[in-house]
Amino acid sequence: MADSWQQQLELDRQNDAIVAIRLAKSQERITTAPAILIACLYLADLDTYPDPDRQRAETTMAIQSLGAAIQNALLTIYAAGYDAGWMCAPLFAPDVVRAALDLAPDLIPHAMIPIGKRAADPVRRPRLPINDLIAAWH
Numbered sequence: 001m002a003d004s005w006q007q008q009l010e011l012d013r014q015n016d017a018i019v020a021i022r023l024a025k026s027q028e029r030i031t032t033a034p035a036i037l038i039a040c041l042y043l044a045d046l047d048t049y050p051d052p053d054r055q056r057a058e059t060t061m062a063i064q065s066l067g068a069a070i071q072n073a074l075l076t077i078y079a080a081g082y083d084a085g086w087m088c089a090p091l092f093a094p095d096v097v098r099a100a101l102d103l104a105p106d107l108i109p110h111a112m113i114p115i116g117k118r119a120a121d122p123v124r125r126p127r128l129p130i131n132d133l134i135a136a137w138h
Contacts, residue, residue: 004093033114040107
């Protein structure tokens, strides 16, 4: 997975030092986590529609549902006194993840959630003001 991500970062024309730092930090999060949750999308049981627009909407709803489930898992993990972080690396290397974990071919890895106790308080980005996030129509 690191090889795949490195290729992605290089496509973004990030310099070698930045790529190395990002890879090292990512690998550390993964290799030091006591537990890792792999969230996978499963499309086999979706409703099927004869037209492509509704079928795409059905797939989008499945992706939204997976995202909501991951958010609920993160909140539950935090409420239990642990920390976790949402990593999207499996999206960039689903075949590698499937092979490494011997997952069924119809499971689509979407997220990796390392879980553990934090070593230090993270530096958090400032939140945007709520008025910048909500569009109001009059």
